[in-house]
Amino acid sequence: MEGMMRKAVILGERKAGLVEMPIPKPKKDWVLVRMQVIPMCTEYKAWLHGEGNADSRMNILGHEGAGEVVEVAQPCGVNVGDRVVLMGAGPCGRCEYCRSGNFLHCSNQTNYAQFTGETEPTGAYAQYRLGADWLLPKIPEDVSFEKGAMAWCGLGPSFGAMQTMGVGAFDTMLITGAGPVGLGAIVNATYRGARVILVEKEPWRIERAKAMGVKTAFLPDEEGLVAKIKEQTDGLGVTCALDCAGVVASERLCIDATRAKGKVCFIAECSDKLAITVSPDMIRKGLTIIGQWHYSLNDFPMIMQVIRESPLLDLLISHCFPMSQVQEALALSATHQCGKIILDPWT
Ligand SMILES: [Zn+2]
Numbered sequence: 190m191e192g193m194m195r196k197a198v199i200l201g202e203r204k205a206g207l208v209e210m211p212i213p214k215p216k217k218d219w220v221l222v223r224m225q226v227i228p229m230c231t232e233y234k235a236w237l238h239g240e241g242n243a244d245s246r247m248n249i250l251g252h253e254g255a256g257e258v259v260e261v262a263q264p265c266g267v268n269v270g271d272r273v274v275l276m277g278a279g280p281c282g283r284c285e286y287c288r289s290g291n292f293l294h295c296s297n298q299t300n301y302a303q304f305t306g307e308t309e310p311t312g313a314y315a316q317y318r319l320g321a322d323w324l325l326p327k328i329p330e331d332v333s334f335e336k337g338a339m340a341w342c343g344l345g346p347s348f349g350a351m352q353t354m355g356v357g358a359f360d361t362m363l364i365t366g367a368g369p370v371g372l373g374a375i376v377n378a379t380y381r382g383a384r385v386i387l388v389e390k391e392p393w394r395i396e397r398a399k400a401m402g403v404k405t406a407f408l409p410d411e412e413g414l415v416a417k418i419k420e421q422t423d424g425l426g427v428t429c430a431l432d433c434a435g436v437v438a439s440e441r442l443c444i445d446a447t448r449a450k451g452k453v454c455f456i457a458e459c460s461d462k463l464a465i466t467v468s469p470d471m472i473r474k475g476l477t478i479i480g481q482w483h484y485s486l487n488d489f490p491m492i493m494q495v496i497r498e499s500p501l502l503d504l505l506i507s508h509c510f511p512m513s514q515v516q517e518a519l520a521l522s523a524t525h526q527c528g529k530i531i532l533d534p535w536t
């Protein structure tokens with residue numbers, strides 16, 4: 190497809206806008222996808238700091254999306270007209286990790302800009318995007334682009350965590366943080382029948398969690414918080430905990446509020462050091478501590494089942510903006526008074 194397209198970029202500190210660039214060309218097994226829905230993730234952090242010059246990695250805005258395949262370079266695993274989910278771009282598709290579905294751990298990443306020949310990097314905040322055919326799982330006919338787009342950062346990290354922990358109806362799960370990932374965790378935990386205890390400070394997010402059916406919520410700075418959580422769980426503590434806040438205090442709370450033989454999973458990025466004392470925290474508690482980064486591609490049909498059947502998806506998606514208002518959308522995202530925000534690249 191010839192012509193130009195619009196993409197969103199960071200223009201400076203707290204400043205974003207649209208620029209034009211050529212539509213990328215499909216190449217080998219990478220096909221051209223016309224984007225329909227672009228979920229926003231943590232891009233507001235780059236916006237706050239104005240990390241936006243052309244050679245900065247942070248200018249690659251967005252790594253999620255749903256759209257339609259509109260052009261292929263050769264016969265491949267998808268066809269023109271297929272409705273698909275985009276999950277970033279780069280894994281090789283051939284190494285052991287990629288073949289087992291755990292492509293995020295691929296050790297042989299393709300450089301998107303180099304592969305496409307683009308002079309400046311492009312993320313998913315664009316009208317078109319290339320994607321490798323094997324990494325474009327199809328959205329079923331009866332699922333909208335909006336909901337289908339939740340199959341990546343909206344529901345993915347917590348889905349992977351709950352698969353690994355084996356969360357079910359007999360569990361009481363502590364969820365720390367109810368941002369887009371934490372709200373996604375509430376969707377997944379509720380779908381599995383688990384009871385949720387939430388710790389969150391932002392009133393908007395507490396309200397939204399309650400609207401999703403969460404009955405017990407605490408503030409992170411409440412006195413005697415661990416004891417209060419234990420009171421809710423026969424004095425034992427939760428059976429499993431999921432950190433969606435990404436701060437040392439919330440990580441520590443997950444360990445302290447989980448009962449013996451319980452499981453703790455970290456899915457929120459954090460580069461600060463968490464102190465763990467092996468004997469009391471792990472050996473004598475029989476605690477399992479897990480790090481999880483999204484989910485296996487092999488489980489895509491299961492996450493699509495959650496998307497199709499959960500009545501909570503409409504609450505997970507809190508706002509929709511035209512991409513031409515990316516500035517307003519990023520400003521809202523930075524206030525934390527939102528769930529998952531989606532962009533429409535065509536308005
Ligand atoms: Zn690979």
Ligand SMILES: [Zn+2]
Nearest residue numbers: 230231252342
């Ligand atoms: Zn993300």
